[in-house]
Amino acid sequence: MVLLSPSIRGLRRLLAICEHYARDHGLKYNVKKTQMMLFRSGRGPERIPKVFLDGVPIERVDQFRYLGHILTEDLRDNRDIERERRALAVRCNMLARRFARCSPEAKLTLFRAYCQCFYTCQLWFNATKSARSSIRVQYNNAYRILMKLPKYCSASGMFADARVPDYFAVVRSRVAAFWSRIRDSQNEVLRVCSECPENPILKYWLAVHRDNNRK
Template identity: 55%
Template sequence: MIDMLSSASVGCHIDDVCVNNISYADDVALLSASVCGLRKLVATCEAYALSHGLIYNVKKNQVMVFGDGRKQYDNIPPVLLNSTELQRVYKFKYLGHMLTPDLRDDEDIQRERRALSVRANMLARRFARCTREVKVTLFKAYCSTFYTCALWARYTQKSYNALRVQYNNAFRMLMGLPRFCSASGMFADARLDCFYAIMRKRCASLVRRVRESNNGILRIVASRLDGPFVNHCCTIAGGMVQKWAEQ
């Protein structure tokens, strides 16, 4: 089915490469610059399913319309799957990352804030009597992941700072430190990365892995040194990414 979609030559394009489907395991996202193109891609999937004795669950398929930054599209023609109109959504979790029509990351940062709060409270409640070394190890394992944080490129400083403050306070709470003690000092003393160090490392790691990937789409994105992806990572990671990108 992926071969059929890729050879359809309809959908979105990056330079001369057709990018109309992104697949991971049994999760498929169809991409098109128009409703007409999206309908053709859906029809291709329907034809494949019919020829292989498969049936799509319409309730698990949804449509999101991304704006261009200046115009939002309130009314769009329906997209049908198995003769049933697909629901249009304005927030969708794709592979764990929250997507919104304006392509901003504030919603995903809020998701991470909620997840951090749950994990931090769990550690403080269950491991209050553990040694300092155990607490530091647990905090590093459970509270320093920031899943997909390297993809955050468009967000308000308010959302970003709120997550940073919560990260700092979570460590203070677990370790029983004063509320207003120095964040940089407590992380240095525990030999843990502070919030900004984690973001720098995540961005540098993502750029490295994207640049080393054999995937044609990722190579196009990474090769654009003036593009928003590399520019954002260079801004966050500083010299780490800049030096690597120049090489």
């Protein structure tokens, strides 16, 4: 369960509601697994008051994994991209080790199934160029390793020859599919966010298609 509040006072009120509900229904929260993270607006206050759950102070962290996606205090996506880059490297090495003797067609099927997911890449709107480059290079190297291609062969050429989408094409496809689902959602908040011109994630989605179409 996640609680969101614009202030510490509001968060304390939400936690009080949770405490009363748990007490009335014979439940108990695990305070050791409860954490708090602060998203600052501008500089924000220097001293952050403690927040308690059942009389125990809640641990404050600078990053938190929610539904597999790493959130950070500064709202940057570098750590989540690194998480996915490492996961991609593990999957690639596993495929190369277990299926080294398979046919190229079988390897292509495995590559599409295991190396093109880029979990939550639709949300990577605030990341450095080096972070984005690292996962793109990892994707290219994963294909080279699995297909036993030369280390410095052309990435665009090898994907074109095999009719496999490159990194940018995979991201564009996932962004477009995700954006379409949100715009068709019955949730009014999601629909408004998907079309708000000031939404930074929407700007990222548009930039993904605009910038890559220029290449």
